[in-house]
Amino acid sequence: MTILFDSFDVSWWPYLFVLLGASLPTNMWRWLGVGFAGRLRDDSEWILLARAIANALVAGVITRLILFPTGALTFIPVWMRLVAVAVAVVFYFGLMRNLFIGVLLGSLTLVGLTFLFGVPMT
Numbered sequence: 001m002t003i004l005f006d007s008f009d010v011s012w013w014p015y016l017f018v019l020l021g022a023s024l025p026t027n028m029w030r031w032l033g034v035g036f037a038g039r040l041r042d043d044s045e046w047i048l049l050a051r052a053i054a055n056a057l058v059a060g061v062i063t064r065l066i067l068f069p070t071g072a073l074t075f076i077p078v079w080m081r082l083v084a085v086a087v088a089v090v091f092y093f094g095l096m097r098n099l100f101i102g103v104l105l106g107s108l109t110l111v112g113l114t115f116l117f118g119v120p121m122t
Contacts, residue, residue, distance in 0.1 A: 088105060
């Protein structure tokens with residue numbers, strides 16, 4: 001692997017190497033999904049399973065960000081993160097399931113609470 005990586009003497013090669021290494025494994029599954037999804041009905045068991053798994057993954061990531069944050073979120077108290085998520089969920093369901101507005105208002109709530117209560121970010 002080192003021979004391949006060091007064999008090119010251009011500054012952009014490491015970035016291309018990382019991009020290909022990160023995108024090809026992910027995109028391969030997406031291409032396979034697109035190829036097989038055209039043959040499935042919207043209410044088939046496989047589509048319902050895929051939808052349930054996707055929803056569970058998103059819920060897990062959101063829960064992890066709230067309860068076990070990393071980076072700048074570690075300085076924000078849990079109650080502020082929970083209030084911001086509650087605002088986002090309320091506005092998402094209250095505004096005809098507009099994801100953009102829900103995420104925007106939840107983010108603005110989190111930023112507003114941190115400024116209002118003077119949470120130090122360092």
